Amino acid sequence: xxxxxxxxxxxxxxxxxxxxxxxxxxxxxxxxxxxxxxxxxxxxxxxxxxxxxxxxxxxxxxxxxxxxxxxxxxxxxxxxxxxxxxxxxxxxxxxxxxxxxxxxxxxxxxxxx
Amino acid sequence: xxxxxxxxxxxxxxxxxxxxxxxxxxxxxxxxxxxxxxxxxxxxxxxxxxxxxxxxxxxxxxxxxxxxxxxxxxxxxxxxxxxxxxxxxxxxxxxxxxxxxxxxxxxxxxxxx
Numbered sequence: 001x002x003x004x005x006x007x008x009x010x011x012x013x014x015x016x017x018x019x020x021x022x023x024x025x026x027x028x029x030x031x032x033x034x035x036x037x038x039x040x041x042x043x044x045x046x047x048x049x050x051x052x053x054x055x056x057x058x059x060x061x062x063x064x065x066x067x068x069x070x071x072x073x074x075x076x077x078x079x080x081x082x083x084x085x086x087x088x089x090x091x092x093x094x095x096x097x098x099x100x101x102x103x104x105x106x107x108x109x110x111x112x113x
Numbered sequence: 114x115x116x117x118x119x120x121x122x123x124x125x126x127x128x129x130x131x132x133x134x135x136x137x138x139x140x141x142x143x144x145x146x147x148x149x150x151x152x153x154x155x156x157x158x159x160x161x162x163x164x165x166x167x168x169x170x171x172x173x174x175x176x177x178x179x180x181x182x183x184x185x186x187x188x189x190x191x192x193x194x195x196x197x198x199x200x201x202x203x204x205x206x207x208x209x210x211x212x213x214x215x216x217x218x219x220x221x222x223x224x225x226x
Contacts (some may be wrong), residue, residue, distance in 0.1 A: 033213075041152075041202050041219045048213070090158065098208040099165070101148045104158040 003027045006091050006105035013081055013112055021076045021108045023091035029103070030096055032074040036060060037088040037107070049074055081112040115140045117207050119217035126195045127225050133180075134190045134220050136205030143167075145209035147181065147188045152219075153201040161203075164188065192222075200224045 004025040013019055025032065034047040045058030049068040063085070064078050074093075078085055088109050092102040116139045126132035138147070145166045152158040164172045164181050171179050176196075180189045192199055205217040 041221070043204070043216045043219075045213060094214075098210055098212075098214075099146055099163075101146070101150075101160050101163060101206070101208065102214055103160075104150075106157040109155075 004091060004093055004103050004105040006089075006108050008108060009106060010109050011111070013110070015080075015082055015112055017081050019078050019081055019110070021089055021091075021110070023074045023076070023105055024072050025074075025093045025103070025105075026072065027093060027095075027103065028071065029093035030071070031094045032068065033092045033094075033102065034058070034064075034066060034074070034076050035090040035092065036062065037090055043090070047076065081110075083112045086110060086112050115142075115207050115209070115212065115215045117205055117215050117217035119203075119205055119220050121220045122218070123221045123223070125223040125225060126192070126199075128195055128197060130195055131191060131193045132195055132222065134192075134203050134205075134222065136188045136190070136217055138186050138188065138205075138207045138215075138217075140186070140207065140209065142209045145207060147179075148206040148208065148214070149177070149179070149188075149190045150204040150206060150216075151199075151201045152204065153198075158204070162190070195224050197224050197226060 007022045035043045044060035046062040047066040049055045090107045091105040094102045147164045149161040162174045176193045202219045208214045
């Protein structure tokens with residue numbers, strides 16, 4: 001049973017629409033991450049957070065934004081969706097330290113038409 | 114910067130046979146963890162096995178085991194008695210203090226009945 005939840009699982013939306021991808025975790029993890037997974041399945045970090053009110057951009061430039069108002073919640077927003085935003089988005093969380101790895105959500109597959 | 118390389122984009126194995134997935138990494142650190150993650154089609158990415166760099170003994174988890182060669186910076190995954198449910202993308206990852214989890218490009222494993 002997943003301890004990190006992403007909704008929706010699948011989303012098809014028109015160009016120009018504003019969307020928010022939800023991510024919540026029940027493990028009390030301080031750190032949370034958003035990855036974009038391309039068709040070749042490679043993972044690209046687009047945002048991360050080390051705690052409440054802390055957000056940073058990742059390695060891959062993204063037009064999306066994130067917020068971290070509560071420890072358990074890390075939503076990702078696209079103000080104006082474009083076809084180039086079509087991708088799989090994975091949310092993950094981790095404890096402090098590096099021994100445990102990350103726990104991943106089931107992902108949101110976004111299609112912008 | 115740390116890098117992780119998976120040189121096999123795709124592998125296939127006959128059901129009940131053994132397969133080994135390769136992973137090499139580059140780091141100047143001595144204290145780190147290595148991980149193998151499994152991502153089945155349209156499903157959540159899960160942690161398969163992890164290895165602490167200071168431990169010489171290779172980690173095992175049921176049918177999954179690793180061959181960790183620290184000097185060679187190699188971390189291969191062996192799957193014994195392959196099952197249809199093992200078909201997935203497999204990602205090797207590296208993590209050390211003060212840095213993000215670094216993923217390899219992934220290996221798609223196909224299991225033939």
